[in-house]
Structures are given as structure tokens and as C-alpha cells.
Amino acid sequence: MKILMVLTSHGELGNSGKKTGFWVEEFAAPYYVFADAGVDVTLASPKGGQPPVDPASTKEDAQTEATKRYDKDEELQKKMSETKKLEDINVNDFDAVFYPGGHGPLWDLANDLTSISLIEKFNEQMKPMAFVCHAPAALANVEDHKKPLVRDKKVTGFTNSEEEAAGLTDIVPFLVEDKMNQLGAHYSKGDDWSSYVVIDGRLITGQNPASSEKAARELLKMVQKKS
Template sequence: MDVLFVLTSHDKLGDTGKKTGFWVEEFAGPYYTLKDKGVNITLATPKGGKAPIDPSSTTEDASTKDTQRFNNDPEAQERINTTKKLSEVNPADFDAVFYPGGHGPLWDLATDATSIKLIETFYAQDKPVAFVCHAPAALKHVTAADGAPLVQGKKVTGFTNSEEEAVQLKDVVPFLVEDMLKENGGHYTKANDWEEHVVQDGLLITGQNPASSKLVAEKLYEATK
């Protein structure tokens, strides 16, 4: 099985002067969940090269067994530093695609034409598309074959407004994931803040927050079998 991971290239947290990027747990949890099942994983970003890590995701509070494993895994770190350029990736080479979150995707993947086309192509080829936390931002401008938003009428989740408020970035981000999914016609559901919550609607799999990342990967694996 071959799965494509699409990570953000964006590392600026709005006008705050602080850094952002992808959230380590949302990469590491799914990465090892799938890798340990023998899945071949390819990493890509809009710009290629080094995918920026959100510094907030490397703190002790955000540490998990999988982030610790990543910290001691030179091969995985090298792969993060040498991602493929998204425009050079062929969807035909993969069975599914997964988008880790972090705030970065709100700025680049939400509007990246190559990413939008990639998701639409995977979906049209009956291949699972999965997103966790802020990564459903990448679905903002993705449409179905009939031109309607891909999430319209589908069960979805993603980082909640209240979770965004809790991390004090509600007024920093370009848009709120929960609001966007609802505005695009998605049937949005959520659990309590920071609790695991994953929903699947056919080929579309979404997770609410970092705690949901491994279950998203499990569902993605099942959906490709």
C-alpha cells in the first residue's frame, strides 16, 4: 500500500511574529501507525524540501510516544527535511492521501491549486482522502464532480472554534475550520475539546484534533484494503 502525506510549507503564524507549521503528533501518530503496518509513505509539500514544524508541538505538554519516537528517528527527520514538491507528485502512484494538521495549512493548503486538484483527483479515483485537526482547511475550495463543495452534505469534523479560542488564535487565523466546514454545507460534528473524534463519510475521513490523529490513520488503512 502506498500513501501520500501532504504537509504544509507555511511557517508564519499570521502577523504575530511567531512560527507555525505542521503539528508533530498529527504527523508522527499516523506515520508510525501506517509504517508499522508495512505501508509505503511518501511526503510532499507545496514548496518541497523542509516541512516546517510548529514549535508549540515540540513542547513536553504535546509529547507522546510517537513524537518521542520521531525525535529518535533520524530517517523520519530526514524525510521531513527533504519532502517532494507537490506539483511533481502523481496521484496514480498512491492508494490514499493523508493531510496532517497544524496551523500552517490554513494559509497555504487551503488555497493551493495543486493540492485542491490532487484531492479532487484522489476522490474521483475512488481513493480515500483523510485530514486531521486544521488539515480539513485544505478542503475549503475542493469541489465534487458536480461543482458543489466536496464536503457538502457529508459528515465532517475538524478543529473546533472553542479549541481555537483555547489556544488564543481565534483572531489570528485567516478562518476557522469549524465555520468553513459548516459554510460549505458539511454536517459538522464534534466531541468535547481535545477528545478523540473521527468521522468517516465514504472516502472522506476527518479527525477533530491531535488526539484523533491515529484513529484517522486506522480508518484510512481500513478504507484502502
């Protein structure tokens, strides 16, 4: 079983002067779900190399068992520093794809033509796909038969109220909840900061960092059923 994980290469939080990137828990929790099940995981990002880490995700209140494990995992940190370039990825080599969040994807993966094409190919090949927290932003410009991929699909993603609590409503280029609704998706959400995952066919979306492990387990189940 082979799963591709796609991370952001974007590290600037708009014009705020602050840094962003990927959210550690949203990478670490799913990665270990896959790796512990014997899955071969490939890491990729638009620019390749070391993806930027959202500094807020390394703070004490954001730590989980998975992030603590990652902090001690020198082998995985080396692998992270050497992510492959998205343009070098062949969808035929993978059974599924997982996109962790963090605010970075709002700027790069939402508009990255290589990522958009990649997701469209995974969809055409009817392979499971999962997007957590801000990562559903990567679906913003993805199409299926000339219409938005998420139109009429059940999805979730980081809520407007969670973004407001983070104090970034006026900094982000768009709000995930609003974008999904604008695209005609059937967006739903759980309580802020609680685990909430939505499945529609082969598309899995998770609302926030707390949803990342469950989203990964659902993706793994789909891959195991197919193999």
C-alpha cells in the same frame, strides 16, 4: 500499499510574529501507523524540502509516544527534510492520502491550486482521504461536480472552542468549524481535545491532535480492504 502524506509549507502565524507549521503528533502518529503496517509512505509539501514545524507541538505537554519515537528517528527526519514538491506527485501512484494539521494549512493548503487539484483527483479515483485537525482547511476550495466536496458530507475538524483555548481565534484566516458549516457540510464534534473521528464514504476527518492515530487507522483499514 502506498500512501501520500501532505504537509504544509507555511511557517508564519499570520501577522503575530509567531511561527507555525505542521503539528508533530499529527504527522508522527499516523506515519508510524502506516509504516508499521508495511505501507510505503511518500511525504510531500507545496514547496518541497523541510516543512516548518509548529514550535508549540514540540513542547513537553504535546509529547506522545509517537513524537518521542520521531525525535529519535534520524532516518525519518532526513526523509522529512526532503519532502517532494506537490507538483511532482502523480495521484495514480497512491492508494490514499493523509493530511496532518497544524495551523499552517489554513494559509497555504486551503488555497494551493496543486493541492486542490490533487484532492479532486483522489476523489475522482474514489481513493480514501483523511484530514486531521486544521487540515480539513485543505478542503475549503475543493469541488466535486462544481459544488463544494464537503457539502452534505459528515465532517469534523478543529473546533471554535479549541481555537479559542489556543488563543488564535483572531489570528487565523478562518475557523475550521465555521468554514465547514459555511460550505454546507454536516459538521459535528466531540469534547474539546478528545479523540473524535468522522467517516463519510471514503472521507475521514479527525477533530484534533488526539484524533490523528484513529483517523490513520481508519484510513489504513480502507486501503487494506481495497487491496
